Amino acid sequence: MSLQTPEKQSPNTQQIENALTQQLDLLPRRDAVLRMSEVRAAEVADQPVSDDDDQTMMMNMGPAHPSTHGVLRLMLELDGETVVRSKPVVGYLHTGMEKTAETLTYLQGPTNVTRMDYASPLFNELVFSLAVEDLIGIEIPPRAVWIRMMMTELNRIASHLLFMATNGMDLGAVSMMIYGWREREQVLRFFQKVTGLRMNHNYIRPGGVAADLPDGWEQDVIDLLDMLPPRLEEYDILMTGQPIWRDRLQGVGVLTQAEAQALSTTGPLLRSTGISWDLRKDMPYLAYDDVDFDVIVGSYGDSFDRYAIRLNEIRESMRIVRQCVEKMPVGDYKAQDKKVTPPPRTRIDESMEALIHHFKIFTEGYKVPEGETYIGIESPRGELGCYIVSDGSAKPYRMHIRGPSFVNLQVMPHMMANGLIADAVVVISSVDPVLGEVDR
Amino acid sequence: MTAETEAAEMQPAETQREDLQRYGVPYAAHGEQKVIFPHRDMWLQTAVALLQDGWNMCLDVTAVDYLDKKHPALPSDIPAERFEVVATFISYERKERLRARIQVPEADPTIGSLYTIYPGSDYLEREVYDMFGINFEGHPDLSRILMPENWQGHPLRKDYAVGSIPVQFKNSRQDSPKEGA
Numbered sequence: 001m002s003l004q005t006p007e008k009q010s011p012n013t014q015q016i017e018n019a020l021t022q023q024l025d026l027l028p029r030r031d032a033v034l035r036m037s038e039v040r041a042a043e044v045a046d047q048p049v050s051d052d053d054d055q056t057m058m059m060n061m062g063p064a065h066p067s068t069h070g071v072l073r074l075m076l077e078l079d080g081e082t083v084v085r086s087k088p089v090v091g092y093l094h095t096g097m098e099k100t101a102e103t104l105t106y107l108q109g110p111t112n113v114t115r116m117d118y119a120s121p122l123f124n125e126l127v128f129s130l131a132v133e134d135l136i137g138i139e140i141p142p143r144a145v146w147i148r149m150m151m152t153e154l155n156r157i158a159s160h161l162l163f164m165a166t167n168g169m170d171l172g173a174v175s176m177m178i179y180g181w182r183e184r185e186q187v188l189r190f191f192q193k194v195t196g197l198r199m200n201h202n203y204i205r206p207g208g209v210a211a212d213l214p215d216g217w218e219q220d221v222i223d224l225l226d227m228l229p230p231r232l233e234e235y236d237i238l239m240t241g242q243p244i245w246r247d248r249l250q251g252v253g254v255l256t257q258a259e260a261q262a263l264s265t266t267g268p269l270l271r272s273t274g275i276s277w278d279l280r281k282d283m284p285y286l287a288y289d290d291v292d293f294d295v296i297v298g299s300y301g302d303s304f305d306r307y308a309i310r311l312n313e314i315r316e317s318m319r320i321v322r323q324c325v326e327k328m329p330v331g332d333y334k335a336q337d338k339k340v341t342p343p344p345r346t347r348i349d350e351s352m353e354a355l356i357h358h359f360k361i362f363t364e365g366y367k368v369p370e371g372e373t374y375i376g377i378e379s380p381r382g383e384l385g386c387y388i389v390s391d392g393s394a395k396p397y398r399m400h401i402r403g404p405s406f407v408n409l410q411v412m413p414h415m416m417a418n419g420l421i422a423d424a425v426v427v428i429s430s431v432d433p434v435l436g437e438v439d440r
Numbered sequence: 441m442t443a444e445t446e447a448a449e450m451q452p453a454e455t456q457r458e459d460l461q462r463y464g465v466p467y468a469a470h471g472e473q474k475v476i477f478p479h480r481d482m483w484l485q486t487a488v489a490l491l492q493d494g495w496n497m498c499l500d501v502t503a504v505d506y507l508d509k510k511h512p513a514l515p516s517d518i519p520a521e522r523f524e525v526v527a528t529f530i531s532y533e534r535k536e537r538l539r540a541r542i543q544v545p546e547a548d549p550t551i552g553s554l555y556t557i558y559p560g561s562d563y564l565e566r567e568v569y570d571m572f573g574i575n576f577e578g579h580p581d582l583s584r585i586l587m588p589e590n591w592q593g594h595p596l597r598k599d600y601a602v603g604s605i606p607v608q609f610k611n612s613r614q615d616s617p618k619e620g621a
Contacts, residue, residue, distance in 0.1 A: 263559055387528075
């Protein structure tokens, strides 16, 4: 049966053309997007230098450039010091993690996805777990929900602190790098205490979290929260109020609201243009309904706004974490659904059935009902989505991660257009891509 | 009676959804998730209707290769094809997401590109092309994005074997062993 009706096509073709001009008009700088293959770029590079003033130069930046945050490579077309067109080239970290996910059980899945956005691994685990739980249809005990919320907010703090460090380093405030790492290390130490690992925790799993918080965790978190505010004030002195810092960032890499929307930008990039869109507030998940916090919104869409948004998001996350400490419910830290939850260690010693159950879960995994689902959460970089298709077996038939860094990269040529090479570094830094998530 | 109204009438009365009916394509809603099933030939028209209806942003474009599997939750009146392109949209006003699932046959894996309607789909469609070999007609630069440009095959297809391949680095040169080493 065909769903197509031919007579309907002609007015709709007109509609498409209207939409075409309207939507692309939102991107006045789209000519700055360089679309050139490697082969063609090599040919262009071999052309002789002419005396013609109009001749531009192709230059390669990265993938091993210190300010490209890993392995981002930029193909730049330069007119003197000015960037005319640019093309982000990615794929250097591509290891086929979506293909790998098809060979791992749902229990092994978080170990795989946690390695994608390595600066905020808990978010990857969370979105994967939420998607699996949505397919199975299990309820998570309140304590697990609040532990997840507290841990991801701490992770957001760590991720934004890392941004503070690299943002400073990229722009020549090298001492800032040391400060940012120093504070982030304190958060990672807490993660190590709770999960056993500094990064790639595999802590949030379908059904709850891997372990309860250790004794005395409240004091550790309170110590963290007391340590941070004076340090953030140091950042304010070192950067926010500094004329050199402001001159370097203000008005550089400006993104308009229309561009941000048309290019599917999410996260601090979108909020810097004045759109108040934060999934924690607008489409709440976990228990964000029950905590009090503000969404930080910019107004100019420049690099300084993005810096300030992230700095203040650290403060908002601290507010959420403090409320988590106060309101943390007692009870189970994982669902008591025998299907997905392995039996407790003590039961294995005394019950043969528990031992069999333990082995079944860790070798065969558990079956997830047939279906497909998309879940999105607010990661430090924007909307992190997970699309899972289950065919009813113990492994996902297809697992796709919508990486915010990957989609956000598209704005780079627009933001770099007609700027200086030195400002291109500012743009890369303020987009804050994590290449593990871009390439997956 | 057009095919669309026929498809809409096939939905049981209690699940009729005003908000999803207006696009004139089969739909389903389970829980908070809304799914529409436009036909491939109607895809761009549907996308224009979505844009005009306040779905601000195309969040995600991906695909699934159902080589010999049954498609989950596919309405019975839609002929299943090997590939399925899945696009996710979001609306700020409604605070909702909408998912479109489009069947793409193996014999002719092409579909219209969203680029002119939702320019943010640029990289996402390039990724789908790279990983599944689905062509997006009208895309300004449909080239590989994650795999090397001269790569053969499309890795996320189900008939693409998982395994190791010999890697030869470009411009690599084997130095002859040093004397006496």
